[in-house]
Amino acid sequence: MSIYKRGETWWIQFKTPNGERIQQSAWTQVKEEAQELHDTLKAQAWREKNLGARPRHTWQEAVVRWLTEQSHKKSIETDKTRLRWLDQHLHDTKIDEITKTMVDAIKTAKQNEGVSNATINRTLAILRSILNKSKQEWEWIDSVPYIRMLPEPSMRVRWLSYIEADRLISELPDHLKAMVKFTLATGLRESNVTGLQWKQVDMIRRCAWVNADQAKGKKAIAVPLNSDSCEIIKEQFGKHETYVFTYKGNPVTRANNNAWEKALKRAGIEDFRWHDLRHTWASWHIQSGTPLNVLKELGGWSDLTMVMRYAHLSSEHLYEYAGNVSKKNTGTNLVLVKGLK
Structure with missing residues (x-):
């Protein structure tokens, strides 16, 4: 079958024109979404083989690959929550079309929710990580827009007596x-x-x-x-x-x-x-x-x-060093020195 279920999640399986077997999670519990991703990936594989064109990948494809590679992370469930939020802004966007203007709009949308700068930065960090991998490791894009993080307060230290x-x-x-x-x-x-x-x-x-x-x-x-x-x-x-x-x-x-x-x-x-x-x-x-x-x-x-x-x-x-400037140790009367100024 081209799409099938494992537990509650749909998976994709097909062979490319080059004979490569593709099998991966669609990261969704909705069959229609899994079918859409399957068809997109299969069509791209055909264009790459027969037209020699460099495939253009969507944000959703990048997310699927990133989640597969980062599945070992302890914070993966938290990351998924942030990615679901990003999906409403970037779902079908080609990753080579993501610009600084779009990133700034995403940042503003998150700020409008009234969350802290640290929360916004964690979301931006995932966006930046996926784009960097798309450029440096997967070679899907040629450049990454600059993502400026928001200032965060100094690290909090709260302790009890x-x-x-x-x-x-x-x-x-x-x-x-x-x-x-x-x-x-x-x-x-x-x-x-x-x-x-x-x-x-x-x-x-x-x-x-x-x-x-x-x-x-x-x-x-x-x-x-x-x-x-x-x-x-x-x-x-x-x-x-x-x-x-x-x-x-x-x-x-x-x-x-x-x-x-x-x-x-x-x-x-x-x-x-x-x-x-x-x-x-x-x-x-x-x-x-x-x-x-x-x-x-x-x-x-x-x-x-x-x-x-x-x-x-x-x-x-x-304490033992604080006494090094004491007048008893230096022979200097600090009161007199002050008066000479």
């Missing part, structure tokens, strides 16, 4: 309470806590680990377990055969949920996200004197750039 953290924990149901305590003890991201399995924990060596395919930076992370995190893990013994943290016998897929939001409200804590627990963990480390290079390793960051967000929270390591 120990008193605030205790207040929040007291309002949480037991399963979230355990995960929050564990996050504050280890600094792990939400997905690494909810997805933590017993095979990733060694209580004898007092350590855990995040596999490379689970880590944001695609590098395995060693997680030393302090006394707090060890106690939390011990409390989870016997609750599930595979996963460390569970709820009513089932793995927890999402910690940032309604129960979390309600607990924040009861605790009187505003403008706080689950990821801010990681900011809190890092901030507490810095305030307790943990060196930046050590925090970098503990947090699994690839370089010091991200860690420097927390550097301003501690200055103890600078």
Whole structure:
């Protein structure tokens, strides 16, 4: 069959005049849309073979190929949402017809929805990525219009005091309470806590680990377990055969949920996200004197750039140098020097 279903999604299959077998997802649950894409691709293959013309590709074709190549991304579902929004502006447009004027119009349309600059930039970034691949890798187009990103505010760092953290924990149901305590003890991201399995924990060596395919930076992370995190893990013994943290016998897929939001409200804590627990963990480390290079390793960051967000929270390591300009050390009376000016 030229089009067929796999689950809820339609797929395309045909042979080109050159004998090449084309088989790919149409990325749609609508049969008519799949048929339209099938006919378009088949006609283009004929023109390329018999007329020697360089095929012109539509935005929809580019999206299909990009999604196929990027299907491994953790954020692929979010990307699909942004691409669905872009589709209303670019669906049948030939990608060599996409100009800066069109890009600016898309940017304005998104701004009119009242969303943040960061949200707009994420949408523009996908548009730019697809156009760059169309030029550099697929050789579908000769040039890419300039896409100017909007300014974004400095990276936000929101953290809790120990008193605030205790207040929040007291309002949480037991399963979230355990995960929050564990996050504050280890600094792990939400997905690494909810997805933590017993095979990733060694209580004898007092350590855990995040596999490379689970880590944001695609590098395995060693997680030393302090006394707090060890106690939390011990409390989870016997609750599930595979996963460390569970709820009513089932793995927890999402910690940032309604129960979390309600607990924040009861605790009187505003403008706080689950990821801010990681900011809190890092901030507490810095305030307790943990060196930046050590925090970098503990947090699994690839370089010091991200860690420097927390550097301003501690200055103890600078005290010994601050005295270098003291008049007792330099023999200079700063009051007299000021009077001579």
